Amino acid sequence: MPPLCAWEGPFSAPGRPRPKSPPLLLATPALALGLLLSFWETSPFLKALLLGTSLLLRRPTVPLALLLGLLLGSWHLQKDRNLFLKTPQVFSGKILEEKASFGGTLLEVQTRKGRGQILARRIPPECRAGADFVARLWPGPRGFLNPFSPTLSESLLAQGLRFRLRLKNSRDLECFPRKSRGISALRARLYGFALGLSPEARGLFSALILGEKVFLEEDFRERITRLGLFHFLAVSGFHLGLLYGLIFWATRNLLSRLWSFSGIPVQIPAALAGLFSAIFYAALAGFPPSAERALAMLGLFTLSRIFFRRVSGWELLAGAVVLLLFLKPQEVLSVSFRLSVAAVAGILLAHGLLKGRLPQRRLLAWPLEALALSLGAWAFTLPLVLYYFGEAALLGPLNTLLTFPLWCAILIPGELLCGLLALISPGTATPMAETLGHLAGIFRNLPLPSPVLRPPWPVGLFSLALASLLASLVLFFYQRRSAALFSCGLFLLLSALGWGARERVFYLLVSDIGKANAVAVHLPGNQGVLFDAGARFGNFEAGRYVLRPLLKKLGFPDPKLVLLSHPDLDHTGGLPALKEDYPLRKVLSGAFRPSSWRPLGEIPEALKKPMVLSLERAQIFLLPGRPAPPARLENRESLLSFLEYRGLTVFFPGDADRERLLRLLREGALLPSEVFILPHHGAASGLFAPAWEALKPRVALASARGRKHPHPAVRRWLKVHGIPLYETAREGALTLFVRGDQFLLCPEKRLRKGLPKELLWPYIPYVVSGEYCEAYELHTLRDL
Template sequence: MRTGMLALALGLISLGFLPVLPSVWTLVLLTFIGLSSLPSRLWPIGLFLLGLSWACVSAQSALDERLAPQLDGRTLWIEGRVTGLPEQGARSVRFELSDAESRRGQLPPRLQLSWFGGPAVNSGEYWRLAVSLKRPSGLLNPHGPDQEASLLARRIGATGSVKAGERLLPATAAWRDGLRQRLLAVDAQGREATLVALILGDGGGLARQDWQVLQATGTVHLLVISGQHVGLLAGLVYALIAGLARLGWWPQRLPWLPWACALAFAAALAYGLLAGFQVPVQRACMMLAMVLLWRLRFRHLGVGLPLLLALNAVLLWEPLASLQPGFWLSFMAVAILIFTFSGRLGAWNPWLAWSRAQWLIAIGLLPVLLAQGLPVSLTAPLINLLAVPWISLAVLPLALLGTLLLPVPYLGEGLLWLAGGVLDGLFRLLAEVALWRPAWLPQPLPFWAWLLVCLGAFLLLLPRGLPMRVLGWPLLLLVVFAPRERVPVGQVEVWQLDVGQGLAFVLRTRHHAMLYDAGPAMGDFDLGERVVLPSLRKLGVRKLDLMLLSHADADHAGGARAVQRGLPVLRVLGGEAAALPEVLKAQPCSSGEHWQWDGVGFSLWQWHEAGDSNQDSCVLLVEAQGEKLLLTGDLDARGERAWARDWQAGRIDWLQSPHHGSRSSSSEALLKATAPRGVLISRGRYNAFGHPHPEVMARYRTHGIQAYDNVEHGALRLQLGAFGEPQGLRAQRRFWREPR
């Protein structure tokens, strides 16, 4: 039985590793082979093939529900009902629209929309909206999150930006949204939004600083409704009935065990419905159902059976769940606990069991965090010793009881006020810990080193006294000390990061690193913090020798402060140093300055007769073993002509498309003077400026220049000095990534 369930689970999980989905006839053949194998000795292979086939069918269904290509990028009038809990920000609101209709064509069942500067939007309302719709897409950077995979896992068929709209019908049966408004109106000592996240699973109101604190301390799971919260509530109900039965207070005509299991599951299900019954809650309820069923009828089959049953139940219900990091973290955490506590001789005292569980979970989840590119909290094992019971035994019971008693004057509000105060005390402690020891974002490992780290974690999870267990520690230390590929002397590794309508280049030589522009930032949307800084850390950059900001426009210099806060920056230069924030301490770009790092030459140029910000761009020329790269910022045609007359002008190999491919740049004078063989374009998909302009693209084609666009290729990597071609991350095929 276990063999069959494991084979089925492996087939379902294999979906996430497919570069492309099989054709219809291939799936028919796999299904036929799988069914034919069931009566034979090859039945595990049959279950594997059936699991894989079902996962592929489900994934293809989700892909087919995406926005039609002919509607991609168009602005349509649509009508639909708001579902879920809208995330209300300071300047915008993000929400989902279901069963939307348009006269121009069929729309996906679920849309994710953003409305900047719009009115309040509530769940259950029916709206008529003018929306610029896009097929699901996202930024793709080295070792970063894959937004397209996340959208597919949630079965979002399109994203869009609302231009205008009118409410046609008020909310109907939107009790969760009404409850959220009621909770936000309660005095919870400033923690109203945090309680909403804990009670309703709506984290949209949490401040960015709160999320950073939770991530740094490894306590995000405490505010995201998960198996821990569902299991706690079910465990309290089960323990209450078991205690009543032991004291003889439970009715003897009712068998206590079936009632305890049934009422525990009912309580968990009610909490799940309160939280919106999202995928993590569905996963937790399914796992709990398997555990309770095992407790009733199948204890003799061992403790690993409920985990396998829950794993298969979750994947059969939603095969795309395996595309989300939370799936792997939750099931691995439970598997670690089962492996740790089952089969041990003798019983541990409660404190030893609790403390050891935290450390072993931290060790066991390390390979998963590395594989997913997630930060590692070094303080999580210690802080969770206190934070988990703080939330589980104090805050959550007070919050749920207060919510239940809200109709009772003063009583419900008083309990929520108390819960908010207890929660605020925890956050103050977490903030101090996060300031003392921020989360660590390790550099990705070679595959062989990652496998050895997995082996090391497994050895350390074994009981004490077993041979070879001590070897787990040196294997685990490969996370820090594993040899990694280094840039050869005389070459420079160049990354054009995918930052949408902005610019950010990372240049690494053997012993030095610099950043040319830091990505855009507008209000709370700071890609310097969200993309540039994590990418630098994952590329192994621990300090920047130089941050060069071509000019002061927000799409080039907006992310600079976040980068400077997150990494030591030895020197900052700016094309418009006086216009940059004073905290950056930027020095003016010095035209004619040149230097060498590890056999690679760098030189600066700036037009002294510049009349505006774009013309003030500080230009960087990089030469490695005769191969040249020119980074131009937002230089326009007049500045380009001035550069073409300079002594540095001459043939280059690679050109950063000036001003994102604007019509006012990439002049004939520049292209003739430089004659590049390739141009690197950084821009936002369907940006409002129409970059790159068709005339500019036609000019590139006329000169035989190959264009590499981050919208089509994702982040681009160029090994300057090796005379190769730029490599885009989208070249790594995944079935959910559309070829562009």
Template sequence: MPEVISRLEQRFRRRPLVWISLAFAGGLWLNGWAFAARPLPAAGLAGLPAAAAALLCWSCRLGRRPVPLALLLPVLFLGLGLVRGQTAAPELPYPASLAPFFARPGTVFAARIQAPPDFYPDKTRLQLALEYAEVDGRRIPVEGGVQLSIGQSSEDWTIGSRLLAPLTLKHFHNFGTPGAFDFEWFMGARGLYARAYVKTDGELTPLEAAAVGPFQRVSDAAAAAIDRRRQWLRQWLHQVLDPPAAALAEALFLGYRHGIEPPFRDALNRAGVTHLLAISGLHLGLVAVSLFWLGQTAAGWLLPRLLRRSSDRPAAWGVALAGALLYAVISGLALPTWRAALMLICLAAATLSYRRPDSLSFLAAAALLMLAADPNALWQVSFQLSFASFVGILLVYPRFQPLLERCQPVLGRWPPRLLEPMVSAFFLSLAVSLVILPIVAYHFHGVSVAGLLANAVLVPLVGLLVLPLGLLGMALAPALPWIAEPILRVDGRLLDLVRVLVGWFGDWSWSYLWIGLLPLWALIGCYGLLALLLARGPEHRRRRLALAAVVALALVSGVLGTARGRLATGSLEVDVIDIGQGSSTLLIFPQGRAVLVDGGGTWDNAFDMGRQVLAPFLWWRGIRRLDLVVLSHDHPDHGNGLCFILSQFTVGEYWETGYTERSDGTTATAKIAGRRRVPVRHLTDLPRAIELDGCTLRVLHPEPRQSDPAAPPGDLNNTSLVLAVRFGNTQVLIPGDIDQSIEKRLARGEAVSGEGLETLLIAAHHGSKRSSGTDWLDRLGPRAVLISCGFENGFGFPAEATLERFAARQIPVYRTDRSGSLYAVSDGSRWRFRTHREDSQQ
């Protein structure tokens, strides 16, 4: 035991910052995992660090260490992390002072812009810190932040500006599906608890600056001046470059990343080069190295006598550090930029104090400082990827040095020397990928296979040509625009080349591999396997490799086991998936067959509902193959989410009416199904009834038309496929978006009846007042109604009149906007119900 303690102390003394940072992060993790829902009382919260601190003081006072320092300090920082995590937790769902104003539309607020504006192609977004609300001539203090979207902005709003605005506050809301991104927490961690929208900034009234102290006044003035310069440079980029190149340039040089169009953003993701847009160590490192060299050169030319008495390194470091930090500030100081800037400061401090730099200690110091300032950063994907990348560079990349040395005799010759940056970039990308891929797969459910090759080409191109030329052009733009513009136009051609290469790599059919949901235990296992493979020392090498093989086999078996698909349950399961304002219903039949009816989606498809919400839900359900996909009618809130599903899942058949309002007469979903050779059936060749696992699936509406089936007969909503599934003495009806005119016609027919059956009804048209009429409800006599509608949607769904009709018949109502995803299970005799939010609270 003493030998173990001695070894532990030796390792601790070698890199104390690493162990302290890990302990502090462990405290934050413990708080988020165990105490997020039930915070510790104040006494218990302070107990652990206080006890460790008292024990540490007692040990030092005695002049000996009965308890090893290697144990005391990590325990102390573990407790400090726990305390810091509790104090920094966002006040969810919103601060108490903000609560009354969600029910008061158009309330006038005084607010301060607390972050640089974000520019989108169709809007500008401001982050406001509310100060007070004006109600009946009184000023009521209000706390909390608001995300304000401005449709058309003509003013140059800057950080620190104060304004008066009439705002209708809306809540942030999570999708009620398992494993959904916690958007409410994410915004709350940034101090934002509500959203609002104004058509133009003409509705906003600028206010004078508040009375503050001299330090705050100087700080606000400096921040506003930097923000104005960033916006001026952004406008200059758009004046000189074409729109696509300007959008990429403002992301690379200034940190404005929302101007990039979604198709190119998707290509960046598929090619595995999204990190190029995150201003981080690559960008700041090149700036610092260039300025350091310029500083040394200038000192040698201008101050040769001074260099006889002192070194030029302090002056060169001062120039490099000042320039790099200025670039970091101009770029918006995003999380990767913060990390790189802190690393640079630590490196400069160590070099100027003539200490040997230790990269892992620098990384640990940067992590400790960032987590102490913002504990919630630990749970952000960008923070995890940022530091994991550096771990790959520091620990894994040196393992590839022997391979690089073997390539050196070949690369040292001319012209193969030109390939040396690409070979180095390939091995650097490989080292980083080995460390970050488990995190990427865990959060984004897939990995880029093309990333290794794409980074080998694009990292040298961007790092050695695009970035230096762009920064030089922007530095010269204010004073020498006649020199800066030609430089930037040359850089624009290189940016066009970057776009072409990204599109080329992203278009490869195998460029991106969708994995599905990666369990937490698999994530931990991946890093355990990596640690076994990278462990140093020849001792027990065979044992390590054998253990690594066992871990790898267990990981593969476990992941494949979670994706084996649905097992037969003997029940009919109906899931109404919470996809916001839209509709998507999953049917799982008694022997495990799966049918998906509609996929939700946004009207402009800016948010990929299929990728972000629907696919993770299906993976959580253990579904990778759908026997049938049905589009009820070609509206975006029903069909856009199916595009990703038809592209990435194995699909047996695809059904639709064929009615569309598109100019080419073909739905986007049918095109995707055709490209993947999925059998497509339109209304004219749909079977009116099929048997699936002892259930009968019937198509009740519309009737097939023999002439011009692509021409929609009137309202496209009323052409919705109406499906009925019967299992034993139970049935479920999925009517799409039909209104009462179609409901009445179906109710008068013999195909629809609730007599002798326990009927589950999916409300037509999201519960609008024109649907779910009295004839329809009386004919069916439903056991319950499930409504798919968006939280605080702009249509007012479900309508009060419709809810009153349900209440008059004492029909239980379940809604996705209140309860999240809805689950119903039939054993053939009766329906049982549960909801996502009920499951989450258990």
């Protein structure tokens, strides 16, 4: 049995009494659970069951808080249900904020239909924060729905938004400017100041002062994320606490000589000055969730100072969480909010562990305490970071300790002073901002260690296993031996399930990546194959921002083989981003002209004649087209593939058209296939009835998006022949599993109803009912 399951250790304290939990500490998780159950729209039976179970705890605050969360969440969900358009409509209201976005501008607006966002490539110069507007808006992007990613509805709800719409033409937006006042005017001035800086300085200033990270250079963002230091760039409790402490210390020292009001301690005005400074800073940053949580804690801490009450850190955290969830119930869905709460909980626990265990010498105690607190925050946020981002910096606590003086003493205070000067004298602030940006550039090149941890199996099981391990250690420290033993056993069980998913499970995942192709196949023995590599759409690299994080969260192995059907960027554009994380030793495609691969930056290995590849119990049949076709015929000459695994056959036709399918039919090269991935995303050019009939498909899948993908003629043909059609645009990612003499097809959208079942991915299709996955028979000789 591993050491964590042994009950003798450095934290053992047989004589320590078990602490009693204050009612607020019990009510906080119950309130959050009630809100989550409402926002997940779980069944009334499950809600009633949990509510009834909570009554058995003999703690009245728990069922009351749970019931309050259920009622508050249900009311809020009905009041702010997302608004999705099918046709363009006219909206009017007020522009609240203007932000930079990928390839354009994002306007946050308030209308009669609620708060929302407008995405635009260009906007008229008069359309700034504070202006009234009238606009003709179109349905916005639907987002991408893949395993372990939030739905668009959940993302909007977490931000307190009802809609995200699109402005097609700047002429469809008319604004009536008003003079900005207050914080909006100050933010507009700081935003204009940031635009005049160099890219390095602009990114740092915007992140630390305005809370906007879109201006950060991509390599700087990647570097600081791998170092585990991204928390330095997020306006959070660290920054507000630092400012609060500096203002408190300065005000107290100043007023201690000038304060003349007897009976009122100088700490009261000092604490109020620190709080108001923190509120002002958070307002300039746009009140991000991490800052709101910190402000709530600082406000409660200030009240305790004013009324001379001693309040524990846990009570401050619980009070802040309850206050925020009452004011903004949707915050319980926010990734930033969850990470903030988890980080503070880890710091508080680490602080409790350090009591009486630090050396007496301050020069030795301070670094050890800083490292331990950073390690506590890292450990408590690790499962969440892995789940949401697919990787985590292994040496984040150490790098935090090493770079703490630079950020705490120079960069963050320097940017705060620079922001103040930018409001008073922009000419004076510009050299300072450029110097700080240059320092950040030097920091980026420091030889700091940056190994990352990635899930070795699907991240849901891996995060649950890590959370169970962490719970076991915490319960062990608090002498809850039975509960700690249960958590330890759960950790071992989840780890065994994860290892089984890694080594024994077959799945085929058609990712939701827009009108593009990227299919990942995981074979037993932890081997992976990629059919196409995602897309690059102008400024947006879907391969980098959608496919690569998805593969990380799946615990996908280094692909043994990547098959590119043809050079179009909707099939190959994600390859450069994938190569940053995966070796991609063998990349195959057809024999296309070298000039066709120029946008990709490399030429894959060319296949000129049919080939059969064997991997574990799978076989892949490759059928290249005619060599060196002209550019207009490259779709036709796509590299076609058949995958066969335990009786399941899947056909990947790339963008082949009817003429290519006719040639295959005449050559007898079409194999009966249970799964038919529609050619060219379901375009009419790939519809050739004799070839499709020869395939005898059980289902047709379309990695597509748009009114004519799949084409109406394709839909009609499939409907007439009784072949079910599954589309990523409507169902999200599509996953196939093999079970006995059947294969299961599980649309991602169906798995999102109720509790987060994807935590047990990829095992959930084997245990849930047919409501979530459809079962189809494999072909037999009688069928063929």
